[in-house]
Amino acid sequence: MSVRRAARGRPGLERHPGNGPGIPAPLLSRAHPLWSDPEAARELFAAYLPDDDAGHIADRRLFHTVTQRWAFAHGYASRHDPHAIDWPRWQAALDAEHQRAGEQG
Known part of the structure; x- marks a missing residue:
């Protein structure tokens, strides 16, 4: 997490292992x-979220969009x-994340 994001209390785009680019933590779960x-x-x-879409996507659809x-952009x-x-x-990346979390915790 960047210093600026940490100061704002917002999560960063931590990367996780998988096939291809890691999936950012916020995309692993709607929760x-x-x-x-x-x-x-x-x-x-x-x-x-292109500028013409950003304000028009309902909050409840934001995660899915x-x-x-x-x-699509990262080959998944x-x-x-x-x-x-x-x-x-996607599941391989999730499994890798769960395994990593189990090893740490």
Whole structure:
């Protein structure tokens, strides 16, 4: 977490192991604390929310929209259907995260 984000009390984009780029912690679960602050989520994932979309996506859809767009941008979704997440790769990343958490805790 950057010093600036830590000062604001907002989570950063910690990376986790998996097949391909690590999945940011907020995308691992809808229950992540970031999603209780939609403005912070919009700021953190601004690259996945074009200006014309950012204000129009309902807070309750923000997690799903960002997850789909991030997955497509990082190779976790089909090039032919950006909404079709490659669940085996995604699950491998989740399993790696759970294993890492078990080793630490």
